[in-house]
Amino acid sequence: MRRPPEEIPDMLQHWFIGWAALRAYPTSWASGHPAARRRERASGWEFFIGNPAPLDLAALAAVAADSPDSVLSVWGPDVQRYVDQAHLAGLSLVSTAETLMELDLSGADAEDPYLADPEFTLATARVGGRHDSSDAVARYATTIRTGQTLAAWGTVAVVGDAAVFDQLQTSPDFRRRGFGRMVVDALTARALDHSVQRGLLLASPAGQTMYTRLGWHVVCPVTILAAPSAAPVAE
Template identity: 35%
Template sequence: MGAHADNELLQTWITGWSACRGYEPHDDGRSTSVRLTDQQDQTEHFLFEPTEEQFLDLATATKQDPMRILTVVTNRMQDLIDAAVPLGMRVTDRQQSLMSVDMGGQDVEDPRPPGDDFTLEREQSGACRHVTVRSDGHLAARGSVSVVNEYAVYDRIVTEDGFRRRGLGSYVMRALTAGVLEDDVTTGLLMASADGRALYEFLGWQHLADVFVIRG
């Protein structure tokens, strides 16, 4: 049975995402907040399917603080965005997607690189595994994955300019998956950008919920 979007699943993603980025999540009773220590100490607050009242409460607080970001995971995106119109909020991203995949169908073998000029490096820090792909010493692509209970949480799957459309995104994902399947993970989880969603769908990932970001 596949994953379904709920607050517990969002908390799992936040835990894994934070582990790979060195963040510390904090539940303040209204939302889960994370201080983005690598982004000028901005604070990002996360909500899952809030009521309109809960959303407007956090949106108002976000409007009043230029260092706050509000990220909402929902399948009522347009309704909530419309509710915030009187506040004059800026919707800075409305094309992210919470996605999952059944890890039981994933390949356990290390993938072959898409070219002889590519080399793969692996390292692990705490619960997070990292892979880096280089071409003649130059950074070509990278990505990370952490383990949270039975979930594998993927993060920052990036292909550098000049190396795109060469299959490196798929290669990084498969290399991360081959490594993380050493653990008893059953489900993959990630937050996809609009650009990344097509790649993940090609690899068998399923959309669970929309994600949008607003600030004051």
Template identity: 30%
Template sequence: MTDDRETAIRWVRGWAHVRDLTVETVDGWPLVHVDSASRDTEIVCVDPGRSAFATLAEHVAGDARAMLTVLADDLDPYRDVASGLRVDRDDETFMTAPLTPSESSLLGGGSPRWLVDGSRATYCVDVDGRLAAEGSVGVLGTDAVFDRIETSPDHRRRGLGRHVMATLTSWAMSEGATAGLLVASVEGAALYRSLGWDAQSSVLSLMGA
């Protein structure tokens, strides 16, 4: 469990780095100041046990802009403890992979563009002047944390997601990254598994209500 916790905390730090967010600590776990349309703060913990989780839940209870996220193999014990909180997402997966170079050509006349800020990068593909796919990655040490890998509905199942991941991976490796970390949606997890990523734990996110 120590290794699982350390790996997940590395993801949190890297995810905050990608989005340029501030991280504090609450009861030994990171609290990220997300300041987004969906939430102001997010506490992230890794299978802390029912008692510790109940204490963490007190920090977000009653605050509709506060999120509590837990990563664990079995989420059921935490659902039971989370009385009074609202389930925001319960179908995501924390995944990891050793980074390896791969090629994925940009097909269909897409136009690539980059936004690079030090050890953070966003890669986009435009088709006919409109955004078709995009993704971001941040490198901290030897970790590459991938974030917001998205393909617009009109351009799915054309290999754009695979192309974005391959391109971002190559960039991250050029920055010294050797390990990949991300949290995947149901749809994204299928792509990442096909690329050799492994599921490490399930993810439950709750909002104070």
């Protein structure tokens, strides 16, 4: 299920709605593109644009450059052009490490994973109500615990036909035991209670390896740009 670059803006919109709802970030579309105020920062916004035409990127880069402590996230394959254009607006490259990944869920298993070890418990719950002004129709959180110790966790939001996965983590002491896959499988099972056809997530370089083994594929790199005074917070 390979997507042409022209479909990246639609994928970005679905992902953004789910991601912002899961993290309860204030959002704005005043620039004509999605933006979220990251709670990790005092005042900065993160602006997003997918597969941008040169004029659209130039306009949004100027907005980001004029917004204190803000960051511009550009999704698409033409990384060098994005960096060159952003440089003209006074923005510098921060990272190209993350990638957008997608999974075909049309034939996915709706069964909850089986956790054989009796010392561990897996739980999935619907969280919060419908996020104000958001099109995310449902949100779920999954945890794997042993006693009071959190071994692995993650969240998913349902937006249209997409399941947006976020904050997928495994504690260092519990890695390489399959817990990360169990969390994804449990969240997928709940997302499939709705009419989802695809999964979306942003992956770090380490995460890409695991997700590729699980059948995900890379759609495009994510180019992060910021003014020299901005200090982006890692995912």
